[in-house]
Amino acid sequence: MGAYVQFVRPLRNLGVQRDSDDFRPYNTDMEPDTFSLLVPGEQYVIAPSGIGYRPARADMPQRFVLPVDSALYIERLAFSRIDGDPVFVVQETDNEGAKGFVVRLDSATLTQRWMASIPGFNVGFALRDGQYLYVTCIGFVGKLDMNTGKYAWRHDDLYTTEKFNDFDRPRLRGDIVEFPAGNRVLRVERQNGRRLP
Numbered sequence: 001m002g003a004y005v006q007f008v009r010p011l012r013n014l015g016v017q018r019d020s021d022d023f024r025p026y027n028t029d030m031e032p033d034t035f036s037l038l039v040p041g042e043q044y045v046i047a048p049s050g051i052g053y054r055p056a057r058a059d060m061p062q063r064f065v066l067p068v069d070s071a072l073y074i075e076r077l078a079f080s081r082i083d084g085d086p087v088f089v090v091q092e093t094d095n096e097g098a099k100g101f102v103v104r105l106d107s108a109t110l111t112q113r114w115m116a117s118i119p120g121f122n123v124g125f126a127l128r129d130g131q132y133l134y135v136t137c138i139g140f141v142g143k144l145d146m147n148t149g150k151y152a153w154r155h156d157d158l159y160t161t162e163k164f165n166d167f168d169r170p171r172l173r174g175d176i177v178e179f180p181a182g183n184r185v186l187r188v189e190r191q192n193g194r195r196l197p
Helices: 159-160
Strands: 007-009 035-039 044-046 053-057 062-067 072-081 086-092 098-105 110-117 126-131 132-137 141-145 151-155 172-173 176-182 184-189
Touching: 007 035, 035 072, 044 072, 072 098, 086 110, 086 132, 098 132, 110 141, 126 172, 132 176, 151 184
Parallel strands: none
Antiparallel strands: 007 072, 035 044, 044 053, 053 062, 072 086, 086 098, 098 110, 126 132, 132 141, 141 151, 172 176, 176 184
16 A cells, blocks of 8 residues: 655666665765656656756756755655655755755646655655655654645654664554664554554
């Protein structure tokens, strides 16, 4: 019942033989690289600065901008859709610190409909569940409504209180969403966000 958002690789890593869902960023020895994504009927090309193009016609690409901080660049990028609109999950960095966000663009104009912060680094795989997206980062899990850009529920400070550094792929188990983290699993009720033992 859920589906993971599509991971987008930097162009330089397209030929690297790894798991096709590998979401590891390129390392600090590498320069930021452009991301290219081909989805049914469309292509997106996004520079590390967040400036992107969708070739509507060969002679006139449609320009858009992801809200990347001017001092940072895109390190990780993933893609989904809601009602035809592109949704991007981004981790931005300066190789010393990082943070993340999710942004929904209007499908026709490619202008920003909303942006939601992911409050840390180690942005993990996002799991789509209908109109919702489960997102993670260091010490954080949340259920984001992709229609409004607001969190239906969230759990912060999980690193400070419980040393949750990063999370593996979330998974749905009936009315529960599980957030694996090494040999531990954070279990949360999907509807109300109540934590379970």
